[in-house]
Amino acid sequence: MKKVIEFLKNWTLPCSIVSGAAIYYIFAMVPALDGVGRAMSPVFDQALPWFLFVILFVTFCKIDYSKMRPARWHLYTSLAQVVMVVVVVFSIIYFDLRGPHRVLMECVLTCIIGPCAAASAVVTAKLGGSLESMTTYTFMSNVLTAVMIPIAFPLLEHGASLPFWHMLWLILLKVCAVLVVPMGLAYGVRRWLPRLSGAIAGVPDLGFYLWGCSLSIVSGITMRNIMHAHTTATFLVATAVVSFVLCVIQFSVGRNIGRYMGASTEAGQGLGQKNTGFAIWVASAYLTPLATVGPGCYILWQNLVNSLELWQHRRMEKKHHD
Template identity: 55%
Template sequence: MSKFIRFIKNWTLPLSMGIGAVAYLVFYYVEALEGLSQRLAPVFDSILPLFMFLILYVTFCKVDFKKLAPVQWHFWTAVFQLLFVSGIVVAILFLHIIGKELILLESILACIISPCAAAAAVVTLKLGGNLEQMTTYTFLSNLLCALLIPVCFPLIEPASQMTFWSAFSIIMQKVCLVLVVPMLLALLTKSLPLLHRFHQWLIHIPDLSFYLWGCSLMIVTGTTLKNIFHAQTSISFLLLIAFSGLVLCLLQYAVGRLIGRFFASSIEAGQALGQKNTAFAIWIAATYLHPLSTVGPGCYILWQNIINSIEIWKRGKYKA
């Protein structure tokens, strides 16, 4: 029994993805469930933000807010992201890339330009990294994203009619809802004497935020498969986008860990650069880029969680 529980703990993320994938495939192929799937779709769409809110709230309850401050590796990971984004945009403009090649590069760009995932702090904590450094970088990464998107996207998709301030304000509103509100509630929970016992009870539940994230991953995996199954293009092109996402994911994790080694923060920098807010990436791709470019971030979420699972397994093996 203990081996089974340890297996569940080590492989929570792939098990969540597997359950989400199987559930979607059942609803997709069984015609009798079509009506039920249409009724459940909006329910899951509304549940997912709630999961993300609870995940961040529980995580922020463990944060020492006095230690939130930028450190050196924050600067260098941001520089790499800026250079990578600039390289993609310059290539599209100067090489006059169009057609499927443009869609492929847009899907890659959506994964690069999107901010660090809010759940990256959860994995960093699980891996023994610094929670405060990751929390700080999450905010800085979202600010950088809000500055880059209104500058870059109108250059490659002039038809989007995006203005800098409108896009900036929309993104910052989303950042406030997703990050700032749960952080303020966590700060309130930590500060009020009346909530002291609740706060202590909450932070002493082992890996609560991690397992909440595993539940949300089931929904995200099903949504990802839905986008892939309904993509109006050839299988070979979908496989090309998926493979590009894998290469990009490995590259960003590797570069992040390389940067982090110079500052004794390889875990934090690797997660910061590699683990992306793919839900946000899918939203910006669907809103401002070609609809097919959403497949890239959809595949990226599968790759990054496979990597996270391997990291967590290695961490557990090392501790044992």
């Protein structure tokens, strides 16, 4: 039993992915459970944002707010994201892509233009990076995305031709709900209820394991979206492969940028770990429903990359102690 617990601790993210996908598959394939699965589906959809809220609140209780300030890697990582977005949008328009090729490129776009995941601070802290610097970049990344989407999407889809300020306002409202509210609450608890804040911050890896639970839900939802995608197996495989390559590229580019500024871990997570739930929302709302398959696959790849990073970090720590 001790070995099982240790295995689950070391490989929390892959176990969460596999368990979430397996549970959904069982409920989807067993006729007797189909009714229960249909009833629970909207419950899990509603529970996920609350999970994220609690995860961020717990994480923000550990932040030293006086250390939150812009850094050089923030600028260069943001520029890299902008350049990649411009290249993809220009390619779609210049080559006048249509049909599956256009949808595939829109999948790529949603995986690039999406903001840094709010939960990336959790992994960064586990990897020994700066929690405060990562949180600062998360805010900057979300604001940058809020500006880029109203500019880029109307160029691609007529359905996205909402006024710039209207789209900007809708996106900023979501950013506020996801980031600003839990941070404000955590700041208030740290200031006026220090004992409660200390007790929350004192629980080892609480935010990380809560994130593992939310990832299990995300994996089940992703499996549902992929299985119900009205497209061919060839397109699904192509999207999975392209999103994997893109995931590796973004993590690698981020790490290489950060390597010259003493922030390899932070920049890698900042550019590579995306808020895929947000990406899925904007793709379904302003592009095409099939474009949600890209960020759906990206969820799995980025968490596998995170798992490998954590494994490597544990191995290096073990060598250091030995």
